[in-house]
Amino acid sequence: MSNSPTTVVVTGLGATTPLGGDVPSTWSALLAGESGVRNLDWEGVEELPVRFAAQLKVDPAESIPRPQLRRLDRNQAIALIAAREAWADAGYAPPAAKKGRKAAEEAAAAPEGATVDGDRLGVVLSSGIGGLHTALNSYDVFREKGWSRVSPFTVPMLMPNGASGHVGIEFGAMAGSHALVSACASSGEAVGYAIDMIRAGRADVVICGGTESCIHPLQMASFGAMRAMSTRNDEPERASRPYDKNRDGFVLGEGAAVMILESEEHARARGARIHAIAAGAGYSGDAYDIVLPDPSGGGQAKAMRRALTDAGLRPEEIVHVNAHATSTPAGDVPELNSIKAALGEDAAARINVTATKSMTGHLLGGAGALESVITILTLREGLVPATANLEDLDDEVDLDIVRGEPRKLPDGPLAALNNSFGFGGHNVSVAFRRAV
Template identity: 60%
Template sequence: MSTRDVVVTGLGATTPLGGDAPTTWAAALAGESGARTMDNDWSEKYGIPVTFAATIKEDPSEKLSRPETKRMDPSAQYAMIAAREAWQDAGAPEVDGDRLGAVVSSGIGGIWTTLDGWDTLRERGARRVLPMTVPMLMPNSAVAYVSLELGAKAGAHALVSACASGAEAIGYGIDMIRAGRADVVVCGGTEATIHPMPIAAFAASRTLSLRNDDPAGASRPYDVDRDGFVIGEGAAVLVLESAAHAAARGARVYARLAGVGLSSDAYHITSPDPDGTGQVSAMRRALDDAGIAGRDVVHINAHATSTKVGDLTETRSIRTVLGEETDHVQLSATKSMTGHLLGGAGALETLFAVKAVHERLAPPTINVANPDPELQVPLVRDEPARLPDGDIAAINNSFGFGGHNVALAITNG
C-alpha cells in the first residue's frame, strides 16, 4: 500500500436488522427483512396509505443515557450509537485531536425535532419551545455530537446530498486523509424520518410500496412486481485511517477504500437521467481513482431502491461501465432487507460492501420471485454468494434526489 491509501479499521451500525454491525451483517446474510407494520394510528388518523416501515430494531435508550436522548434528535442518537461502536471496533485509536476528523451526513436532518417544535409552538406557544431545538434539528447535529464525543478537531462536516449523503460522507473522509488533513476520520450517515409527514410526502410522490399486507416482502428490487421502496431508519459509521497510521499501531484492516467517483445528472429534481450518464461517470471515476479495471470488480452493492425506473437504469449503467466483465459480477440489493435509510443508506451499504470483500461473501437480495427480464447483471438471490480468492474489488453505488451520484471502490488490499 502507498501513503495515499485509506483503509477501514472500524465498523458500527444500528439498523432495522440489528442494534450493532455484527448483528446487522448476520441478519443480512440470513436474508431477514427489517420491514414491519408500525405500531401507531397514523394511517387512520391522517389517511396515510402506508402502514409499515423498516423501523429501528433496537431502541436507542438501551445504549444512550436519558440526558443524551433528551438533547439529541433520533438521527443524532443513531449516529452516536454507531460511532461509539465503530470507534471501539477500531480499538479506540490514540490520535491527536488535530489529526482526527468526523464526517457524518443526513439527507433530511432532525425532522422529528423540527415538526415537534412546530406542533409545540402552535399548540402551546413560544415559551414552551425547547431551547435546544435548533441544535437538535440542524443537519450537522449528528456530526457535531460525534466530534464532541471523540475530540475530533481536524474538521467536522455534514454533506447533504439526499440518499447519497452517507456515501458522499465516506468519500469526503477519504479525501481528508489523502489531502493530509487527518490521519483518522470517523464517517457515515444517519436518518430518522419514520414520522407521519415524511411518509405522507413520499406516499404522495408514489415512490413507496403499498404492500401493507406483506411488509417483509414489499421491498423487491428487480422483481417485475416491484412497486416502490420501503422507508427505513438507522445509521452506519466507519473508521477510516491512512494505511501508514493503521500499520503503525497494528490495527486490524477490513478493506481498502480505493476509489471515489462523484457526478451529478443535472437532469431532474427526483428522477435519474434515463441514459444513466451520471451513474456511468461516477463508477468510471471510482475505478480510475482506484487504479483498477472492470475485470477486478466481482461484487456490487446496488442503490436499487425497488422502483420501476431506477433499478434498471442502474443495471444498464453497470453494464455500460463493465461491458462483458459484468457477467462475473455478483450484484446485491440489500435494501430488499433493510429498507431505504435515505441519508444513511450509502453508509450502511458501504459497510456491507466492506464486509463482503473482507469475508468474500456477497449478501443476498430477497423477495425477487420474478426477476425483471431487462435485468442485465447477475443477481445474488436468497442465499449469500461466495466471492473468489485473490485480489478482488467491489463497488457501492448511491444515488440521491437532485441527481447526486456517488460510487465507492473497495478492495481487499
C-alpha cells in the same frame, strides 16, 4: 518521493439498523435473509397510503441515558451509537468526554486502547434530511403551548450537521467536522470526502458515515403522494423487491452506519486490524430531473468510471456491486445498464450484484454508509448477501443478481463498488478493495 496517493484503510465498523443494534447482528440477519420491515402502530396510521417501514431493531434509549437523549434528535442519537461501536472496533480508547473524579475513575477502569491526536482526527457524517422529528414536534409544541415551551435545544437538534457536530465533540475531532447533504447519496459522499481528507494530509483518522431517522406521518404522506413508496400494506416484509417485475416502490428505513478510516501508515504503526481498503470514490450529476434518475444511466456510469480511476482499478477487477437498487420501477434497470456501461458488456459473467435494501429498507442519507459497511463485510467474509423478495425477475435484467442464498466470492485480491444515488441527480460510487 512517490506521487501515488496515500492508501486509506478501514479499521472500524459500527451500525444500528432495522436488522440489528450493531454490525454483527445486522450482518447475521442479512445472511439469513431476514426483513427489518414491520407494520407501524401509530394512532391513525390506517389513514396513510403506506402503513409500514423498516424501523430500528433496537431502541436508542437502551444505550443512551434519557437526560442526554432529550437533547438529541433521533438521527443524532443513533449516529453516536454507531460511532461508538466503530471507535471501539478500531481499537481506540473510549473518549474522555466527561470531567471530574467519576470520569477519571471510569477512564481508569476502561479497557486499554490506542489514542489519536485530536488535531489529526476528523469527522464527516451526513444526513439527507436531519432532525425532522425535532422540527415537526417542536412546531406542534409552539402551536399548542406557545413559544416559551419550545426547547432551547431545538436548533442544534434539527440542523443536518448536528450528528457530525455531536460525534466530533464526543471524540475530540479537531481536524474538521463536516456534513455533506446530497439526499440519498449523502453518506456515500461522506466516505469519499473522508478518503480525500486523509490523502490531502488534513487528518490521519476520520470518523465517517451517515444517519437518518425520519419515519414520521408527514414523511410517509409526502413520499406516498409522490407514489415513490411501495403500498404492499398486506405483506410489508415482502414489499422491497429490487429487480422483481412486481416492484412498486421503495420502503422507508432508518438507521446509522459509521466507519473509521485512517492512513495505512497510521493503522499499521499501531497494529490495527484492517477490514478493507477504501480505494477511491467517483461523483457525477445527472442534470436531468429533481426526482427521477436519467433513464440512460449515463451519469451513474460516469460516477463508477471516476471511482475506478480514483482507486487505480481496472473494470475487470470489480467482482461485486452493492447496488443502489431501491425497488422503484424507474430506478433499478437504468442502474444495471450503467453498471454494464462502466464495467463492460462482459459484466454479467463476473459481477455479483446485490440489493440489500430489500431487507433493510432505504435509509435515505444513511444508505450509502450502511451499504459501504456491508460491501466491506462482503469482501472481508467472502460472502455476498442475497437479494430478498426477488421472485419474478424483470425481463430487462441481464446482470447476475445474487438471490436465494448468499454466494461465496473467490479467494485473493478482490474489489467492489457501492453505489448511492440521490434526488437532484447526485451520483456517488465508492470503491473498496479486500485487505490481503
